[in-house]
Amino acid sequence: MKSLPTSAKSLGLLQCHDCHLLIRSEDIPAHHAHCPRCGAPLHFRKPDSIARTWALLLAASIMYIPANLLPMTVTTAVGAVQTDTIMSGVIYFIHSGSWEIAAVIFIASIFVPLVKLAILVFLLVSVQRRSKWRPRDRTVLYRITELVGRWSMVDVYVVTILVALVKLGAVASIEAGPAAVYFASVVVLTMLAAESFDPRIIWDVIEDHHDR
Amino acid sequence: MPVIACHDCDLLTQLPARAGATLLCPRCGAVLQRHRPNSIDRPVAFALSGLVLFAVTLTNPFLAMRSGSFIQEARLLTGIIELWKQDLYILGGLVLLTCIIIPAIQLTGLLYVLVPIRLGVRAPGAIHVFRAIRHLNAWAMMEVFLIGILVALVKLAKMATIIPGIAVLSLGLLTIVVTAAMTTLDPPFIWRKLDPRP
Numbered sequence: 001m002k003s004l005p006t007s008a009k010s011l012g013l014l015q016c017h018d019c020h021l022l023i024r025s026e027d028i029p030a031h032h033a034h035c036p037r038c039g040a041p042l043h044f045r046k047p048d049s050i051a052r053t054w055a056l057l058l059a060a061s062i063m064y065i066p067a068n069l070l071p072m073t074v075t076t077a078v079g080a081v082q083t084d085t086i087m088s089g090v091i092y093f094i095h096s097g098s099w100e101i102a103a104v105i106f107i108a109s110i111f112v113p114l115v116k117l118a119i120l121v122f123l124l125v126s127v128q129r130r131s132k133w134r135p136r137d138r139t140v141l142y143r144i145t146e147l148v149g150r151w152s153m154v155d156v157y158v159v160t161i162l163v164a165l166v167k168l169g170a171v172a173s174i175e176a177g178p179a180a181v182y183f184a185s186v187v188v189l190t191m192l193a194a195e196s197f198d199p200r201i202i203w204d205v206i207e208d209h210h211d212r
Numbered sequence: 213m214p215v216i217a218c219h220d221c222d223l224l225t226q227l228p229a230r231a232g233a234t235l236l237c238p239r240c241g242a243v244l245q246r247h248r249p250n251s252i253d254r255p256v257a258f259a260l261s262g263l264v265l266f267a268v269t270l271t272n273p274f275l276a277m278r279s280g281s282f283i284q285e286a287r288l289l290t291g292i293i294e295l296w297k298q299d300l301y302i303l304g305g306l307v308l309l310t311c312i313i314i315p316a317i318q319l320t321g322l323l324y325v326l327v328p329i330r331l332g333v334r335a336p337g338a339i340h341v342f343r344a345i346r347h348l349n350a351w352a353m354m355e356v357f358l359i360g361i362l363v364a365l366v367k368l369a370k371m372a373t374i375i376p377g378i379a380v381l382s383l384g385l386l387t388i389v390v391t392a393a394m395t396t397l398d399p400p401f402i403w404r405k406l407d408p409r410p
Contacts, residue, residue: 008217008224015217018343019403022217037407038339077371093366101366104359139220139240150353153310157360160307162367163298164291165277165284172279172371176295181302191350203221203240 007200007207009044016040046198050124056193057120063186064113071177072159083177086110086155108154109183116145116152116190120197130205142199149194152187156180218242251398252330258393259322265386266316273377275361277368288312288379310353315390318352321345322393329405339406349394354387 008015012025018040025044028034033042046052071083084092086109093102119141126138159180166174214227221240228235235245248254269288276285286294292312295304321341328335335341361383365374 006224007222009222011224013217013224015219015222017219018346020216020219020400021403022215036409037403038343040343096370098366101363104363108359135221136240139242143220143242146350150350150356151359153353153356154360154363156303157307157357158363158367160295160300160303161275161291161360161364163300163303164294165275165286165364166368166371175298176300176303180300184303184306195350199220199240200222203223 007203009200009204010207014042014044016042017046045200045204046196049196049198049201050128052196053120053124053193056189056196057117057124060113060186060189060193061117063182063189064117067179067183067186068110070179070182072155072179072183073162074175074177075172076175077172085179086183089155105155105158108151112148112152113186113190116149116194119145120190120193123197123202127201127205132206135202135206138202139199142194142197142202145190145194149187149191152190153184156184156187216244218244245400246398248396248398248401251396251401252326254396255322255393256326256330258389258396259319259326262315262319262386262389262393263323265382265389266319268382269379269386270312272379272382274379274383275365275377276375277372278375279372285377288383307357310351311357314348314352315354315386318345318348319390319393322397325402325406329402334406339403339408342402342406346399352390354383354390358384358387 008022014023014025014028015021016023016035016038019035019038021035021037023036023042028036028042034040035042068086070085072086072089073084075082075084086105090102090106090110093099093105123138123142126133159176162174163176166172215224216227217224218237218240220242221237223237223239225235225237225244227245233247234243236242237244272287273285274288274291276283278284289312292304292308295301295307322345324335325338325342325345328338361376361380365376368374
């Protein structure tokens with residue numbers, strides 16, 4: 001295996017985002033930039049990657065606030081009404097002795113979304129400041145955010161299962177609180193943000209530097 | 213010499229003449245190519261068993277809850293309908309999409325693309341179907357749903373007795389089978405097979 005010490009873009013080669021075909025940029029007509037093999041739209045880099053990722057991140061962090069402050073579930077048991085936020089759910093599990101479940105919910109619902117927001121903001125800022133700091137590690141960070149984002153959905157699923165299952169007439173019922181929808185939107189928005197970020201722009205800075 | 217670009221850092225790398233096990237990007241460490249033996253037959257087998265498990269999951273009781281003499285049984289779909297009845301369209305729709313519709317599209321789509329390749333013909337629009345399957349990958353979340361079931365069970369254990377139905381077991385198997393179908397797939401090979409250019 002030999003690697004050529006250069007990127008595809010610097011040689012005027014485009015890589016299809018979908019089927020990874022390499023195409024010479026002069027071979028594609030300007031008005032119809034679609035992959036000749038799979039028909040996907042072609043770009044050197046994902047279009048408006050930085051602006052789109054910022055917009056989605058901003059939306060996600062706004063949603064993160066009501067998701068944590070408002071109740072996830074409203075439980076009615078024998079006349080008594082109890083509301084639970086994400087954090088009070090975690091505390092409930094710690095007190096009832098199932099600390100493994102408490103850890104799962106804390107990691108999936110509070111830790112992962114925050115870390116994901118932080119990593120993506122860090123990547124965006126570092127790219128915009130044209131940082132050359134540890135590009136390989138930053139690419140790994142990006143891959144981690146792509147991989148773990150989906151697991152935040154756990155709490156949304158827990159709520160839906162509880163709501164669907166617990167309808168014991170007058171005895172007990174569980175209803176989904178407003179936070180469930182806000183929290184689901186945080187997960188979806190951060191997943192879309194990770195998808196719209198193009199890790200190759202981390203490396204573009206380093207190549208520009210070599211050229212000069 | 214065939215050359216490929218890294219999807220994460222855009223570095224050009226020459227492919228080795230003989231297909232090795234796994235090719236990593238020398239600059240950023242991304243997996244560029246991975247050798248997958250039997251990359252048509254294996255995903256087809258997993259997708260077929262996945263469809264069977266789907267039928268089992270949807271037609272069997274999912275969870276039953278017993279509190280005193282009161283027994284309540286729910287299927288996967290009745291649970292989603294229940295959410296719909298409570299006007300939780302977004303939550304119900306999300307579960308329906310990520311745990312039923314998207315995995316079902318992926319399995320049937322895989323069969324639509326792979327079986328004709330196996331038979332030496334090309335299904336119309338197969339390349340677009342394959343593109344869609346790859347894009348939907350991030351949004352099929354059955355394994356996350358399974359963890360959700362586990363947490364819900366622990367949470368309810370104090371309130372009532374929960375009896376997991378056959379559908380929980382088959383959903384667990386289905387998750388494994390769908391993952392296996394997607395990981396035994398060899399996308400570069402399929403793209404070459406579906407290439408419409410002469």
